[in-house]
Amino acid sequence: MKKLSNDIIELQPYLKQQGWLKPHEQIASVEVPGEGNMNFTLRIDTGQRTFIIKQSRDYVEKYPQVAAPQERVLREAEFYELIRTKPSLNQMMPTLIGLDKVNSVMAMEDLGAGSDYTFLYKSGKTIGEKELLDIITFVATLHTSFDANSVTAPIRNRKMRALNHEHIFQYLYLSDNGLDLDQILPGLKSIGASFSKDDDLKTKVEELGRRYLADGNTLLHGDYFPGSWLKTNNGIKVIDPEFCFFGFPEFEIGVTIAHLKMADQPQKLIDNALTHYKTLAKLDNELCAKFTAIEIIRRLLGLAQLPLEIDLGKRISLLETARECLIR
Ligand SMILES: Nc1ncnc2c1ncn2[C@@H]1O[C@H](COP(=O)(O)OP(=O)(O)OP(=O)(O)O)[C@@H](O)[C@H]1O
Ligand SMILES: [Mg+2]
CATH class of the missing domain: 3.90.1200.10 (Aminoglycoside phosphotransferase (APH), C-terminal lobe)
Incomplete structure (x- = not known):
């Protein structure tokens, strides 16, 4: 598994390879979108648009000594897939943008800094x-x-x-x-x-x-x-x-x-x-x-x-x- 970091030099080719950034797009900045314990979560800002990526690892992000199921973000993505057919649910949740099953990374719509x-x-x-x-x-x-x-x-x-x-x-x-x-x-x-x-x-x-x-x-x-x-x-x-x-x-x-x-x-x-x-x-x-x-x-x-x-x-x-x- 490729462990993502907040290093733009490393992130940019990865996001392009996934197709989550267009070939001409650049990362302007990244930030932690909010308080979280379990996973690696990052807001990507191109200057034109933002989105969120979330990676689950085989441990708890805040307590690396605590083991956790590595593929959990895939279950989260399955949930988003399932509720997509129901507009009243869908409009209250972020839209799934993409999923990298190999590295357990999900890209999703940014709901904004709330x-x-x-x-x-x-x-x-x-x-x-x-x-x-x-x-x-x-x-x-x-x-x-x-x-x-x-x-x-x-x-x-x-x-x-x-x-x-x-x-x-x-x-x-x-x-x-x-x-x-x-x-x-x-x-x-x-x-x-x-x-x-x-x-x-x-x-x-x-x-x-x-x-x-x-x-x-x-x-x-x-x-x-x-x-x-x-x-x-x-x-x-x-x-x-x-x-x-x-x-x-x-x-x-x-x-x-x-x-x-x-x-x-x-x-x-x-x-x-x-x-x-x-x-x-x-x-x-x-x-x-x-x-x-x-x-x-x-x-x-x-x-x-x-x-x-x-x-x-x-x-x-x-x-x-x-x-x-x-x-x-
Ligand atoms: N799609 C989104 N749009 C905007 N902000 C988001 C989005 N997803 C996550 N965040 C922000 O990032 C924080 C952490 O995200 P999330 O709760 O999904 O991570 P987590 O690691 O699973 O957290 P926890 O340990 O609490 O379970 C959220 O509290 C929220 O502030
Ligand atoms: Mg969580």
């Missing part, structure tokens, strides 16, 4: 009602537009699911996982220890982990949280479906709701979002609530921490509610 919605985790920030409805309409449309039984080769993305499974359902329940939670927030460690010692809880978590790994008929984005939503001049856009697969919608919606809760969004807004989803698609409330609980626990006590501003008391209350939801 910011993702992780600012919602800052205290006092609230998402607009209309914005949230757009986010929910998108995902409900996604969930109701495809069926694993009627597409030629349903995306399974098993390797990415295995990676996610490890982080969501296993890692933080190991007693010696090496993560010092008190460094994240003093007082978290003892709570974390009580969760990793709770055998009733762990049994439930394992059961839900098996659900996550089971194939389903619904196409999921797979990582539907504020980091995958972009605020642009042309409205909300959705990016980064690298964890996509055909599974169960309750996992996806459960995750989304968990993030709204951790971002301390008004309960009424969260209720409206769920009600809106259910006017558009079917949902098992109880299963969805369990995946919300799972996501809250893994984000508060696991490795993939968020830039949260909620205090210890609020975190403990979310965690205890999550535990009760899972073991009841």
Whole structure:
């Protein structure tokens, strides 16, 4: 695999060879388009136009010691291919420009310099009602537009699911996982220890982990949280479906709701979002609530921490509610 860099001298012939730059085009500058952990992502600017390239490698870009499925960007590209037939989805996502399967590089439309919605985790920030409805309409449309039984080769993305499974359902329940939670927030460690010692809880978590790994008929984005939503001049856009697969919608919606809760969004807004989803698609409330609980626990006590501003008391209350939801 050719490892791309931000060196224009090396990039330019590569992009021409792929046909992503015309023979007469030159790279004027490159920049990192935004915060990302998993992949190598770059904005290419010719002075006349811009586009984004994304390369997935057999490790996590920010933590090179952590292995990751090398071909994950190919799954992401398959997702873009699949939704292309559905204009309402397509217009909220970047268009695929090209794919280099040999080196796991994707070229896509630049949605412009916007910011993702992780600012919602800052205290006092609230998402607009209309914005949230757009986010929910998108995902409900996604969930109701495809069926694993009627597409030629349903995306399974098993390797990415295995990676996610490890982080969501296993890692933080190991007693010696090496993560010092008190460094994240003093007082978290003892709570974390009580969760990793709770055998009733762990049994439930394992059961839900098996659900996550089971194939389903619904196409999921797979990582539907504020980091995958972009605020642009042309409205909300959705990016980064690298964890996509055909599974169960309750996992996806459960995750989304968990993030709204951790971002301390008004309960009424969260209720409206769920009600809106259910006017558009079917949902098992109880299963969805369990995946919300799972996501809250893994984000508060696991490795993939968020830039949260909620205090210890609020975190403990979310965690205890999550535990009760899972073991009841
Ligand atoms: N098509 C695009 N148009 C404009 N900006 C983009 C586009 N794709 C990505 N970005 C910017 O680059 C950032 C990183 O992209 P992306 O989330 O796809 O990478 P990632 O490595 O998969 O990130 P993560 O580790 O969070 O999963 C995004 O948050 C966004 O700011
Ligand atoms: Mg990603």
